[in-house]
Amino acid sequence: MYRILIVGLLSVTIASPGEQVWANEGAPVVTVLVTYHSVSGSTEKMAAAVAEGVRSNPQARVVMKRVGNVMAEDLFSADAIIVGSPVYWANMAGEVKTFFDNWQFKFGVFPDFKMRNKVGGAFATGGQVSGGKEITMLTILAAMLGNHMIVVSGGGAFGASATTEGHSPGIDEEELEVARILGQRVVEVAMAVKTGLGSYKSVVP
Amino acid sequence: MYRILIVGLLSVTIASPGEQVWANEGAPVVTVLVTYHSVSGSTEKMAAAVAEGVRSNPQARVVMKRVGNVMAEDLFSADAIIVGSPVYWANMAGEVKTFFDNWQFKFGVFPDFKMRNKVGGAFATGGQVSGGKEITMLTILAAMLGNHMIVVSGGGAFGASATTEGHSPGIDEEELEVARILGQRVVEVAMAVKTGLGSYKSVVP
Amino acid sequence: MYRILIVGLLSVTIASPGEQVWANEGAPVVTVLVTYHSVSGSTEKMAAAVAEGVRSNPQARVVMKRVGNVMAEDLFSADAIIVGSPVYWANMAGEVKTFFDNWQFKFGVFPDFKMRNKVGGAFATGGQVSGGKEITMLTILAAMLGNHMIVVSGGGAFGASATTEGHSPGIDEEELEVARILGQRVVEVAMAVKTGLGSYKSVVP
Amino acid sequence: MYRILIVGLLSVTIASPGEQVWANEGAPVVTVLVTYHSVSGSTEKMAAAVAEGVRSNPQARVVMKRVGNVMAEDLFSADAIIVGSPVYWANMAGEVKTFFDNWQFKFGVFPDFKMRNKVGGAFATGGQVSGGKEITMLTILAAMLGNHMIVVSGGGAFGASATTEGHSPGIDEEELEVARILGQRVVEVAMAVKTGLGSYKSVVP
Numbered sequence: 001m002y003r004i005l006i007v008g009l010l011s012v013t014i015a016s017p018g019e020q021v022w023a024n025e026g027a028p029v030v031t032v033l034v035t036y037h038s039v040s041g042s043t044e045k046m047a048a049a050v051a052e053g054v055r056s057n058p059q060a061r062v063v064m065k066r067v068g069n070v071m072a073e074d075l076f077s078a079d080a081i082i083v084g085s086p087v088y089w090a091n092m093a094g095e096v097k098t099f100f101d102n103w104q105f106k107f108g109v110f111p112d113f114k115m116r117n118k119v120g121g122a123f124a125t126g127g128q129v130s131g132g133k134e135i136t137m138l139t140i141l142a143a144m145l146g147n148h149m150i151v152v153s154g155g156g157a158f159g160a161s162a163t164t165e166g167h168s169p170g171i172d173e174e175e176l177e178v179a180r181i182l183g184q185r186v187v188e189v190a191m192a193v194k195t196g197l198g199s200y201k202s203v204v205p
Numbered sequence: 206m207y208r209i210l211i212v213g214l215l216s217v218t219i220a221s222p223g224e225q226v227w228a229n230e231g232a233p234v235v236t237v238l239v240t241y242h243s244v245s246g247s248t249e250k251m252a253a254a255v256a257e258g259v260r261s262n263p264q265a266r267v268v269m270k271r272v273g274n275v276m277a278e279d280l281f282s283a284d285a286i287i288v289g290s291p292v293y294w295a296n297m298a299g300e301v302k303t304f305f306d307n308w309q310f311k312f313g314v315f316p317d318f319k320m321r322n323k324v325g326g327a328f329a330t331g332g333q334v335s336g337g338k339e340i341t342m343l344t345i346l347a348a349m350l351g352n353h354m355i356v357v358s359g360g361g362a363f364g365a366s367a368t369t370e371g372h373s374p375g376i377d378e379e380e381l382e383v384a385r386i387l388g389q390r391v392v393e394v395a396m397a398v399k400t401g402l403g404s405y406k407s408v409v410p
Numbered sequence: 411m412y413r414i415l416i417v418g419l420l421s422v423t424i425a426s427p428g429e430q431v432w433a434n435e436g437a438p439v440v441t442v443l444v445t446y447h448s449v450s451g452s453t454e455k456m457a458a459a460v461a462e463g464v465r466s467n468p469q470a471r472v473v474m475k476r477v478g479n480v481m482a483e484d485l486f487s488a489d490a491i492i493v494g495s496p497v498y499w500a501n502m503a504g505e506v507k508t509f510f511d512n513w514q515f516k517f518g519v520f521p522d523f524k525m526r527n528k529v530g531g532a533f534a535t536g537g538q539v540s541g542g543k544e545i546t547m548l549t550i551l552a553a554m555l556g557n558h559m560i561v562v563s564g565g566g567a568f569g570a571s572a573t574t575e576g577h578s579p580g581i582d583e584e585e586l587e588v589a590r591i592l593g594q595r596v597v598e599v600a601m602a603v604k605t606g607l608g609s610y611k612s613v614v615p
Numbered sequence: 616m617y618r619i620l621i622v623g624l625l626s627v628t629i630a631s632p633g634e635q636v637w638a639n640e641g642a643p644v645v646t647v648l649v650t651y652h653s654v655s656g657s658t659e660k661m662a663a664a665v666a667e668g669v670r671s672n673p674q675a676r677v678v679m680k681r682v683g684n685v686m687a688e689d690l691f692s693a694d695a696i697i698v699g700s701p702v703y704w705a706n707m708a709g710e711v712k713t714f715f716d717n718w719q720f721k722f723g724v725f726p727d728f729k730m731r732n733k734v735g736g737a738f739a740t741g742g743q744v745s746g747g748k749e750i751t752m753l754t755i756l757a758a759m760l761g762n763h764m765i766v767v768s769g770g771g772a773f774g775a776s777a778t779t780e781g782h783s784p785g786i787d788e789e790e791l792e793v794a795r796i797l798g799q800r801v802v803e804v805a806m807a808v809k810t811g812l813g814s815y816k817s818v819v820p
Contacts, residue, residue, distance in 0.1 A: 299511045350500070
């Protein structure tokens with residue numbers, strides 16, 4: 001009871017217009033794993049912006065790794081996981097799918113549902129406007145749902161995405177911004193899941 | 206305060222090893238809207254079992270309504286929403302889709318994202334084993350994600366589902382049980398989102 | 411045998427660089443139903459361009475109707491059907507979903523699979539780049555697959571689509587062009603299927 | 616010519632009411648690639664039944680290979696391709712996704728769309744009733760649509776599927792039968808498309 005009161009006072013102290021106002025005293029530190037596959041570098045740029053969004057919350061710690069380099073401790077020590085992939089044939093890259101398969105084959109998440117209650121998000125890059133980014137993000141989230149994770153969007157209806165060909169080739173500032181929003185959003189929900197939304201006022205768009 | 210204390214005492218009374226052990230003192234009461242479309246009665250049976258699962262948590266309050274009867278206050282006062290549909294042509298029923306459309310056309314949820322941070326879940330019934338229940342549940346969750354809701358599975362990889370024709374026509378006890386689990390799971394996450402997972406140990410499968 | 415020889419000869423006769431070279435003599439006339447829902451007019455513009463694409467093939471006849479106006483004879487006399495929808499909450503509009511539901515409730519397509527072997531395509535418009543156009547097109551195609559239709563893309567990975575807000579509001583020429591391509595593509599496949607199935611009686615369930 | 620005539624005669628011999636009655640004289644021989652990943656053997660059993668369904672049509676030739684063994688000539692010489700996968704985390708196996716990725720990385724199908732107009736089908740096996748078989752089949756078909764293939768269902772709403780755990784572990788006769796139907800269905804459509812496209816040269820992009 002005492003602790004909650006403190007939280008309330010601190011919150012008033014640190015609050016300022018447009019800033020994050022989670023009451024830091026009582027809030028947990030959350031660790032977010034941002035993991036991705038990238039060949040051309042586009043998805044990696046998005047991953048960096050997602051990580052930036054995560055780090056913009058002083059309570060958050062980010063680990064950023066290619067899917068092939070993720071170790072058991074990265075997976076299990078994370079409070080939230082954000083997975084990104086380029087679109088290959090209307091779905092995530094084989095490397096990213098194999099990463100999910102390894103959750104079982106290498107990391108043995110089932111039948112204990114070791115990922116349960118971790119928060120999940122997704123991002124994708126693709127050459128075409130409607131060539132598979134939605135399916136990629138939605139199937140990433142579906143893999144997480146099957147693991148009893150708690151999933152959110154952020155930056156867009158299914159997560160953050162960027163179109164890398166056509167009128168605006170590569171990754172532009174607007175696309176980086178939705179990636180940052182995804183990172184912020186996942187942190188926000190991961191913190192909420194740890195401590196409750198009671199003393200928290202979100203400023204993430 | 207008095208009411209919450211009572212709840213806490215009752216909780217102690219019913220607690221036993223392997224049972225739900227949410228620390229009731231600090232836990233909020235959550236309201237869950239279970240809403241569905243049903244013609245044959247199968248989806249309604251599932252809805253009733255989902256509601257039963259919700260009510261099995263003493264901190265939870267359930268409102269169960271057909272999608273056509275949901276009012277603005279049902280939607281906005283709920284902490285969590287669980288939507289169920291029969292499968293028609295590999296997707297949710299038109300009635301359920303129209304219900305989601307009305308979130309904007311009748312209830313004006315956008316651009317304020319009035320459903321943000323509410324917890325969402327899905328259930329479906331269908332004649333065939335693989336005839337659209339997954340797509341139905343996943344597109345229900347996708348509609349929720351677009352609303353900035355926090356979505357979970359429960360009872361199955363995407364939510365609770367039942368096959369109503371073939372070897373086991375209608376809804377059997379096993380299918381009712383996954384529906385109950387979905388209700389329990391959504392309550393658990395809705396409570397966590399309100400107060401944090403800190404003092405909570407889940408026993409929901 | 412004789413007919414097939416004629417076809418070959420005519421084909422040589424009418425061929426010219428860059429032109430459509432179906433041997434018209436033997437080729438069937440195909441009827442394509444282009445049906446859609448539209449409130450703002452964007453999806454209607456796309457529908458008109460799809461219809462234009464259909465009509466660019468001299469063997470093709472087009473019927474263009476809003477989903478609410480489609481009659482049994484429109485559906486059953488068509489060799490191909492192209493369905494378009496605006497995106498509402500990451501899925502087709504309730505009106506379009508209800509149209510598909512009516513394939514059974516009003517038109518009784520099942521259990522005879524009366525739509526079997528008709529060719530199907532999809533188009534969608536949406537405000538956001540990755541806000542549900544893919545899901546809308548893919549679930550339109552999924553509804554068709556459940557009806558034993560033969561489905562194709564055209565103009566894009568899943569069909570034709572247009573983003574109506576952001577950098578390029580409304581429907582631009584490039585988006586109209588992918589809609590025309592979809593119309594042409596569906597005609598091409600419908601003619602192939604109609605020609606090929608002419609001498610065949612299926613026994614596959 | 617001689618061989619085709621023989622086929623025609625045989626066809627007359629085996630024809631009986633309710634059987635396949637394609638007019639063999641003009642019908643083409645179609646080659647169907649049935650390719651799959653399998654660890655436990657369940658998906659392989661389904662693949663064998665799909666192949667059996669293909670072979671039940673005297674005009675059809677089948678090539679059955681694991682995805683890792685498919686060579687360029689298998690892919691490009693096939694008139695139709697049927698891809699099967701176990702469900703891992705609500706999607707096709709990484710091996711199958713990597714196979715699709717290799718359509719480009721190893722076989723260079725794009726930008727010429729070398730798979731265009733081939734007919735495609737899908738099958739899946741999964742432990743749970745609604746654990747990802749639909750998503751697996753639909754994303755296999757989506758990969759094919761992006762390649763300008765012509766896709767069909769068969770045996771079920773999205774293709775053939777089997778549930779390998781629970782009440783009926785492994786693959787039972789009913790599940791093998793839907794796999795056979797898928798094989799038959801893909802042959803039927805591939806023959807129609809091949810016959811119909813024979814005298815046609817596409818100008819649609």
